[in-house]
Amino acid sequence: MTVWDRPEPPPRPVPLDRERIVAAAVALADEGGLEAVTVRKVAARLNAGPMRLYGYLSTKEELFDLMLDEVQAEILPREPPRDWREALRVLAHRTRQAALRHEWLADLLGGRPALGPNGLAVTEATLAALDGLADVDTVMRAAETVSAYSIGAIRREIAHLRAERATGLSERDWQRDRGPHVTSMLATGRFPALSRAVHDGTDVDAGTSFATGLDWVLDAVAARLTLPAE
Template sequence: MYRVDTSYGSEGLPVWERPEPQPRAAPVPLSRAKIAAAAIRLADAHGLDGLSVRKIAKELGVGPMRLYDYVTNRSELLDLMVDAVYAEIAEAGQHSGWRATLLAVVHRTRDAALAHEWFADLLGARPHLGPHALAVGETTAAALSQAPGVRTIEELQRALGALNAFLVGALRREVTERRTARSTGTDEAAWQASLGPYLTRMLETGRYPTVARLVVDGAHLDAEETFHRNLTTILDGITGHPHR
């Protein structure tokens, strides 16, 4: 194990800072990038519950023990997978203004979460600190620090918290609905239609007038458009200046 001396004592180097193992004279060359890519393919197909060292090794055509030269545990494997997805998000890059940059990064994050649904399960806990995750965090924080309503570090912290809370909640809801539709064979519109008679009876009692308005007058909103409009509302609230 590689170690580094810090003010907190001697600590093991995180997986991103450890050098790759020396190549072996083996039929199948390995790297952390190849292991992460194989793990992502499996997680995309079967979710995180279907992920194991044995399955990844089989996918790569190697023995399971070879993988432990590159990652010491499941946590490190997830770190590599998550940072590989952040590499996709980082491709959003910088744009001409702070709002355009944030819109690009957040929409790119949504695209990544819909392509890799397991990614949404790993959002919202402690921050991800891989190099690509840090790059996305820097782009996001730097753009938000330029918003008109963000002047101090405390305001930047609160603004980032509000943006992240929206993002995690929105992505988890959308991913959960997609999973539910697949597992039940019924999309949201069909589910609502199946409960139509019951809901009609409940609304006719007059006890839920606002819910009745939403059901009767509300439209079936497009998921992508709704995400964009809600994101715009969040940014308007952060800046204090509604965007037209």
């Protein structure tokens, strides 16, 4: 039985329900990451005893499930685009935006399927955008491919943001600090492809990089959807 299937216990003198518990946990995670979220800390923020929370959830993993589902509500657009490509693009960009607001989301994306109502709604919106354009297996692989790109790119971006905070160096400052080492290594001639990328490549921001890569993935999906049946 999942956490969503179990009824909540009756209220007591200190008002408590899953909605309040999840809101407190999300606030803690926004402030300090998932490592800042414990049942004891959530209970303290709600002025309740820790044991009371176990009437609403059994484990910290269930709390993470509830938190993930809460934030996934931010991913669903109010008006789903009719075109499949735009629908998948919007979902991917909204997932990235949610992760930038709640960096801990990157740590929970890509695990086991999200079974909460909002998580299921995101999955439904993704599959519905492709429904009828190909056989169900092709649709599933297409959805998985877009998801794999989005999650990987989002995690990479969040990792860079965390590194900046940990070192106190922006990406550009870090590159400038490591510049002499990189220059000396490239001068050996052992890395010609990397040298061309460093000297001739265009530096773009994370949002542009994400959008470009996503368009390329959607191009590949479009090619598979239009292949004639064998």
